[in-house]
Amino acid sequence: MGTYLLFLQKSFQQKFVYRTSAYIYLLSTCLRVFIMVNVWTALYAGRDSINGVSLMDxxxxxxxxxxxxALTQTRMGDKIAAKVVDGTIAVDFLRPIRFKYFVYADQLGENLYQVLLNALPVCILAALIYGFEMPADPLMLSLFIVCLFFGILIIFSINYIVGLISFWSKAAHPTSWFLLTAVTLFGGTFVPIWFYPDILREVTLFLPFRLIYFEPINIYLGRVTPSEAMxxxxxxxxxxxxxxxxxxxxxSKIQTKLTVQGG
Amino acid sequence: MHTFKLYLEFIKIRIVSHIEYRKMFLFWFFAQWIAYGVQLLLIWVMVHRFQDIQGWKPFEVVLLYALSLNSYALAGFFFYNPCTQLSHLVRTGEFDEILTRPLNPFLYLVSREFNFGYITHVVLAVPVTVVSFVMLDIPFTFTNILMLLLILIGGALIQGAVFLFTSVPAFWIVDSNGMQNVLFQFRDFANYPLSIYHKSIQILLTFVIPFAFINFYPAQFFLGKQDFSVFHPAFQFMTPLVGLVMFALALWFWHFGINRYKSTGS
Known part of the structure; x- marks a missing residue:
């Protein structure tokens, strides 16, 4: 456990090296939030609530x-593929660690950095300007945290599996593009699923993507009862x-078939 | 004329090398096509649910997006690679090699680094433009098609100028890629009608970074809209002019940069 915490800490610190890119990320997150607030405010102009969702929601x-x-972003699929392609994966396999936990820790360190130095400042700024409500019920808040934690595990698992595919294909595939697209479409990250047409909404119920991002936020906003959240x-x-x-x-397949090309 | 053929030859080589690995090319093509397609679909879903945004109907917003994507792709073919790689070329000293060629360094770079990948955007944006025209009952008259072409060229010049403006600081060993990313995030503003933003943003996107001329003003020509807020309705015709002026300024800035360029010596 301690080893993996150290990996987490290292990847967190690594991000600190690129100071200018941090400011730029901050600026671009601000822009994104600002644009979306403008768009939704304009959409709501003259309307109280749509599908039971108010502008404040x-x-x-x-x-x-x-x-x-920030917490659910992942690049691990691409990273694993890159390691397979250039052969450095062999070094990771020699280490006396569980590869999966190493990859998870590395990603989580990066994500925590993004939360602390990017998302949180923007959130505080936006909350001051536009207003913001915390869930009144501590039960819902704790259910949100649990749900968010499992959501992170789900996207990590999916992206890890996507990365493992590269052991067969031995190439960097645009799979992460497909994954990102699937999360956007079926996970409600861009337009919340509340506003989806019925057919699309029903499709999302059969896929894991809405559980990553949309459902935790739904719980946070108190749009479900505690038993539904459970x-x-x-x-x-x-x-x-x-x-x-x-x-x-x-x-289990990979361990018997791994071949490293060059390196 | 002879050198012009040479530039075309460079572009041809780039395209051939790009589609050499056919399976990989198609895979990437499909991945990007779907990604942009989904974004378009969701914008339609969003506006459709609310019926309109600031009086703009779903397909009118889709048309805005398609116009922006089209002109971005046209500019991206030529300027994406040279402009995003310029600071790398300067740092490694590769740019010196380009200067020693008996060719115009700008045209050489633009044709040598041609990015055929933007064909994806075109193959999405062109059909979407046509579909929006049909859905919005805009007739395919000679005037409309000519206007559309002029708007796309003008828009591409604006996008190209932004690429150039943001890459030139690389001549002073300033890593400009970050700034480039932020400026290109400003393109996201143009995915929605300009009139939803505060006046200061409208002025910024009209006079400083004129992305509004890529789609918002000229689209109103087809749609017969009068959503100009404080600006003049004549703005709907000014896209080609703005494009030419912006691009001329950007070229001047490029030459300004290249004249002050000192090699890194590496």
Missing amino acids: MLNFIVISAIVS SIIVIQLAWLVVLWLVERFMW
């Missing part, structure tokens, strides 16, 4: 989603089991 959604998206968390756990089985299966 929507502004809360934008602010909280800055933090959630069942969402159960569904998350079920998905995690499925993803874990897939990943174990792939991993």
Whole structure:
């Protein structure tokens, strides 16, 4: 455990080296939030609520989603593929550590950095300008944190599996583009699923993507009852089991078939 | 004329090398096409649910997006690679090699670094433009098609000028890629009608970074809209002019930069 915390800390510190890129990220997050606030305010002009969602709900959604998206971003699929392609994966395999936990720790360090130095400042700024509501009920807040934690595990598992595919293809694939697109479309990261047409909304119910981002925020905003929130968390756990089985299966195949090209 | 053929030859080589790995090319093509397609779909879904945004109907907003994407792709073909790689070329000293060629360094760079990948954007944005025209009952008259072409060229010149403006600081060993990213995030403003923003943003996107001329003003020509707020309705015709002026200024800035360029010596 301590080893992996150290990896987490290292990847967190590594981000500190690139000071200018941090300011630029900050600026671009500000712009994104600012544009979305303008767009939704204009959409709501003269309308009280649409599908039971008020403008205030929507502004809360934008602010909280800055933090959630910082926590749920992943590049691990691309990183694993790059390591497979250039052969450095062999070095990782020689280390006396669990590769998966190493990859997770590395990503989490990066994400925590993004939250602290990027999302949180923007959120505080936006909350001061546009207003922001915390969940009144501490129960809902704790359910949100649990749901968000499992959401992070789900996207990490999916992206890890996507990275493992490169052991077969031996190439950097645009798979992360597909993944990002799937999360945008079925996860409600750009337009919340509240506003989806019925067919699209029903499709999202059969996929794990809405559990990463949309459902935690839904709980945060108190748009579900505590018992509904509990069942969402159960569904998350079920998905995690499925993803874990897939990943174990792939991993067992990889250990017997790994070939390193050059390096 | 002879050298012009040479530049075309450079572009041809780039395209051939790009599609050499056919499977990989198609895979990337498809991935990007779907990604932009989904974004367009969701913008439509969003505006459709609310019926309109500041009086702009779903397909009118889709048209704005398509115009912006089209002109961005036209500019991206030529300027994306040279402009994002300029600071790298300067740092490694590769740019010196370019200066020693008996060719115009600008045209040489633009044709040598041609990015065929932007074909994806075109293959999405052109059909979406046509569909929006049909859905919005805009007739395909000679005037409209001519206007559309002029708008796309003018828009591409504006986008190209922004690429150039943000890359020139690389001559002074300033890493400008970050600034470039922020400026290109400003393009996101143009995915929605300009009139939803505060006046100061409208002025910024009209006179300083004139992205509003890429789609917002000229689209109103087709749509017969009068959503100009404090600006003059004549702005709908000014895209080609703004494009030419911006691009001329950007070229001047490029030459200004290249004249003051001192090699890194590496």
